[in-house]
Amino acid sequence: MGARPLGLTLAIETSCDETSVAVVADGRRVLANVVHSQVDLHAEFGGVVPELAARDHLERLPHLLDLALEGAGVQPADVKLLAVTRGPGLAGCLLVGVGVAEGLSAAWARPVTGVNHLWGHIYAAMLTRPDLEPPLLGLVVSGAHSDLVLMPEHGRFEVIGRTRDDAAGEAFDKAARMLGLGYPGGPALDRLARTGHAERQPLPRPSLPGLEYSFSGLKTALLYRLRDLGEAVGPDARADLAAAFEQSVVESLLEKVDAALSSPFMGRYPAKPGGGGEIHEVVICGGVAANTLLRRRAAEVVGGRARLTMPPLDLCTDNAAMVAAAAHFAVAANGVEPTTVDPSLGW
Secondary structure, eight states: OOOOOSSEEEEEEOSSSEEEEEEEETTTEEEEEEEEEOHHHHGGGTSOOHHHHHHHHHHHHHHHHHHHHHHHTOOGGGOOEEEEEEESSOHHHHHHHHHHHHHHHHHHTOOEEEEEHHHHHHHHHHHHOTTOOSSEEEEEEOSSOEEEEEEEETTEEEEEEEBSSOOHHHHHHHHHHHTTOOSSHHHHHHHHHTTOOGGGSOOOOOOOSTTOBOOHHHHHHHHHHHHHHGGGOOHHHHHHHHHHHHHHHHHHHHHHHHHHHTSGGGGSSOSSTTSOSSOOEEEEESGGGGOHHHHHHHHHHHGGGSEEEOOOHHHHSOOHHHHHHHHHHHHHHHOOOOOOOOTTOOO
16 A cells, blocks of 8 residues: 555534545545435434434444545544534434544544534535635535525635525425425425426515525415415426426525625635635535536526536535545634534534
């Protein structure tokens, strides 16, 4: 075997229903990223059961840890930094990951840092494009968050817009439930929408002043439409409604990205030291960034005004590689962070 890579971070992610362990070199190069999804475990309940999720994390982590080290071709002695998601997420699930990480820190005599899961989604884009650097505009869209943020430099974020109620992922899941689709709802609605025609069952597009989002009214509009249609809701109508709902969410999300790119505050941070006055990088990430329509429309909306980066599908959903990348740069910028669990951790 050749020389070991420097700056190895081993990370653990257990914030919700994916158990993941990864090894990343210098915050940019993924050597191993092992992910176990609990979808099958929670499917019969139609959503995540926190107690079952935490127990499954605890059972899976030792084996995933071995797989990650073996896949990366490294030994514990090669690891320089341990990282673990400390929030936001489900309290019991976070405690499992933090407990294992702290145990490894004691056994391996290596520092361990807590990581903000939301930061990880942004850093997933940096695993996609090794040349990507802040400042950047980020849209983080997941099951619990729809946040528009500015990242002027590593380890610093400024929220400029967010949802007032449901996040986009929650809206997709609730719409999928109304339409009688399976769990997880977002991917199921995406698949059904590909066969529908939004113009045949148009739904309102949520629009608030400024850069805020709201999806609760759209969810109510879908509910009333289904009630009005009654027994006329056949397979074609359901597909059309799925397409219309998806279109309304996606266009609402991108309307604010478009507005942010045109706002005067985008000139606050230079594109590079001593240069430019605009942000030329846009990142759209999180689980909802796997949506087919969002990926297509985002490229059209951002256009030639900025360079768009959306992580590949395997890095959109929760994974430990993004946690490792965030840890590498956050520690360099701010030092080691505590591992105290915070289920409601914000930016």
